[in-house]
Amino acid sequence: MAENIGTLFQWLIFLGVAFISILASLLLVTRKNPIHSALFLVLNFLCVAVLYILLYSQFIAIIQVVVYAGAIVMLIVFVIMLLDLEVELRSGLKFSYTKLIGGFLALFFFLGIFYAVVAKSPTGKIGSSYTSENITNNVKAVGEVLFTQYLFPFEIVSILLVVAMVGAVILSKKRA
Amino acid sequence: MWVVPAIPPALFLVLSGILFTIGVIGALTRRNAIVVFMCIELMLNSVNLSFITFSRFLRSMDGVLFAFFVIAVAAAEAAVGLAIFVMLYRSRETINVDEINLLKW
Numbered sequence: 001m002a003e004n005i006g007t008l009f010q011w012l013i014f015l016g017v018a019f020i021s022i023l024a025s026l027l028l029v030t031r032k033n034p035i036h037s038a039l040f041l042v043l044n045f046l047c048v049a050v051l052y053i054l055l056y057s058q059f060i061a062i063i064q065v066v067v068y069a070g071a072i073v074m075l076i077v078f079v080i081m082l083l084d085l086e087v088e089l090r091s092g093l094k095f096s097y098t099k100l101i102g103g104f105l106a107l108f109f110f111l112g113i114f115y116a117v118v119a120k121s122p123t124g125k126i127g128s129s130y131t132s133e134n135i136t137n138n139v140k141a142v143g144e145v146l147f148t149q150y151l152f153p154f155e156i157v158s159i160l161l162v163v164a165m166v167g168a169v170i171l172s173k174k175r176a
Numbered sequence: 177m178w179v180v181p182a183i184p185p186a187l188f189l190v191l192s193g194i195l196f197t198i199g200v201i202g203a204l205t206r207r208n209a210i211v212v213f214m215c216i217e218l219m220l221n222s223v224n225l226s227f228i229t230f231s232r233f234l235r236s237m238d239g240v241l242f243a244f245f246v247i248a249v250a251a252a253e254a255a256v257g258l259a260i261f262v263m264l265y266r267s268r269e270t271i272n273v274d275e276i277n278l279l280k281w
Contacts, residue, residue: 007180014183018191025195025218029202034210041214044195048225051188055232060224060243067247072217072254079258080210083265102204106197113193117186127236145237146244153241157248164252171259 014054021047034080038073045069056135059142188229195222209261209271213254220250 021044028040045068052061146154195218202215224243231239261271268276 004178004180007182010183011180014187018187021191022194022198025198028214028218029198029206029211034208034214037211037214041217044218045221048195048221051191051225052228054183055188055228057228057232057240057243060228060240060247063244063247064221064224067251068217068221072251075254075258076210076214079261082262083210083271085208085271099205103201106200106204109200110193110197113196114190117189117193122185122189122230122233124230124234125236126234127238141237142240142244145241150241153245157245160252161248164255168255168259171256171263 010054013050017047017050017054021051034085035077038077038080041076042069042073045073056138058138185229185233189226192222192226192229195219195225207272207274209264209273209276210258212273213257213261217250217254220246 024040024044024047028037028044031037031040045064049061049064049069052058052064199215199219199222202218203212206212206215224246227239227243227246229239231237231243264276265271270276
């Protein structure tokens with residue numbers, strides 16, 4: 001009985017959060033003002049973080065809130081404030097046939113994804129590193145895999161971040 | 177006694193597909209470069225969701241690590257991309273992607 005109630009609450013949380021995230025992403029695409037779009041992007045990221053917790057990945061949920069909803073969107077909002085977009089705001093959303101065609105192509109793309117997911121249950125090699133103990137110690141388990149099996153990609157990512165930082169500084173420097 | 181079934185992975189994957197498709201529609205239809213950029217972030221995020229779903233239901237930690245690397249690359253992309261937008265705005269006074277069609281001017 002207690003398990004039933006737990007699963008029921010998982011369903012309720014999943015359905016509510018899924019609805020809010022779809023709504024937020026639709027509003028993100030349709031709002032005229034880029035600041036509103038950025039705030040709906042934050043809402044969408046927070047909803048997806050809740051979904052990560054529902055999937056027992058606390059580490060990625062925290063990283064999602066800190067890096068995506070915190071750092072990246074803050075950077076986007078800063079750049080929107082830096083640029084003077086008054087002219088583009090006044091021009092509004094214009095309709096054109098290329099947009100209609102693009103939307104239809106994207107819908108076909110979605111039908112493809114939907115068919116691939118629903119037609120057959122997803123298959124793959126069952127791993128062994130996800131024991132019931134790991135579910136409660138998710139951060140520890142992620143760290144163990146990250147610093148043993150994935151150490152080399154981890155170092156490559158650090159180089160990538162340094163290169164991106166230097167590139168951003170050089171790009172935004174005023175020409176002398 | 178009636179037992180409530182657990183949430184199937186297909187629902188998470190369909191949600192991920194819906195978010196990805198909305199991101200594709202936005203990237204194809206919007207003309208403001210920053211909004212296009214946000215739609216690309218949305219697409220990366222939905223791919224992360226499907227990585228985590230597979231990691232959970234295949235009981236393997238690898239998907240979590242891949243999502244971690246995707247987030248790191250997205251952060252690097254954000255820094256460089258936004259610097260490019262600032263530079264474009266300085267030289268062209270616009271970030272409309274229809275008007276930015278030359279690599280050099």
